[in-house]
Each structure stands twice: as C-alpha cells, then as structure tokens.
Amino acid sequence: MLAAATDCEPREIAGLDxxxxxxxxxxxxxxxxxxxxxxxxxxxxxxxHTLTRTSEYVWAEISREVNVTPTESPDTAYRAxxxxxxxxxxxxxxxxxxxxxxxxxxxxDTRR
Numbered sequence: 853m854l855a856a857a858t859d860c861e862p863r864e865i866a867g868l869d870x871x872x873x874x875x876x877x878x879x880x881x882x883x884x885x886x887x888x889x890x891x892x893x894x895x896x897x898x899x900x901h902t903l904t905r906t907s908e909y910v911w912a913e914i915s916r917e918v919n920v921t922p923t924e925s926p927d928t929a930y931r932a933x934x935x936x937x938x939x940x941x942x943x944x945x946x947x948x949x950x951x952x953x954x955x956x957x958x959x960x961d962t963r964r
Contacts, residue, residue, distance in 0.1 A: 929961075
C-alpha cells in the first residue's frame with residue numbers, strides 16, 4: 853500500500869516487540885495517494901509523521917504480541933492483511949494478488 857501510494861520502497865525494521873515500516877513522502881501527493889497513506893497508517897498499533905530539515909516520512913508500528921486465533925478480531929485480521937501487503941511484491945506494485953483477496957475476505961468476515 854505505502855509503496856504504491858508514495859512511489860518509493862518502504863523501509864522495514866523488525867524489532868523484538870514491533871514490526872516498523874517507514875516510507876519517505878514525495879514533495880506532492882495526489883488526493884488518492886494521501887488517502888491511501890492515511891488508510892495504511894490507520895491500521896497500525898502506532899503511527900506518525902516525521903519531518904526534519906532533510907527528510908519527511910511516515911511510519912507505522914505493528915506489535916508482535918498479536919496472536920491470531922480462529923475467532924480473530926477485525927483488528928487482527930486487518931493486521932494480517934497489512935503485514936502481507938507490505939511484503940508482497942504483487943501488492944506493492946498494484947498487481948491483483950489472490951492472497952490479498954483471501955485476507956480481505958477474512959477481514960470482512962470478522963467485521964460481520
């Protein structure tokens with residue numbers, strides 16, 4: 853999601869207790885790209901925006917403490933979807949991905 857929205861490859865940082873993704877922001881974002889960035893950030897446990905003299909980027913952290921069970925919550929199912937889309941080449945390039953489709957359906961089913 854972030855790669856397609858920002859047109860750059862996100863940085864992935866694996867910590868002991870969190871998985872962190874950082875994405876540099878281009879000078880200008882279209883309205884659709886801005887909405888996609890916000891949607892991706894909203895799925896994380898923690899997220900933010902960093903602006904320095906030399907760079908501007910958004911970051912999102914997902915806790916590793918989440919355990920997926922057969923009766924998973926909508927948040928857990930969406931985190932699984934987000935985790936997949938940040939590492940899947942097809943998802944990052946905007947190609948239709950059957951795994952993402954399956955994860956979207958699972959997430960929708962948990963919301964019912």
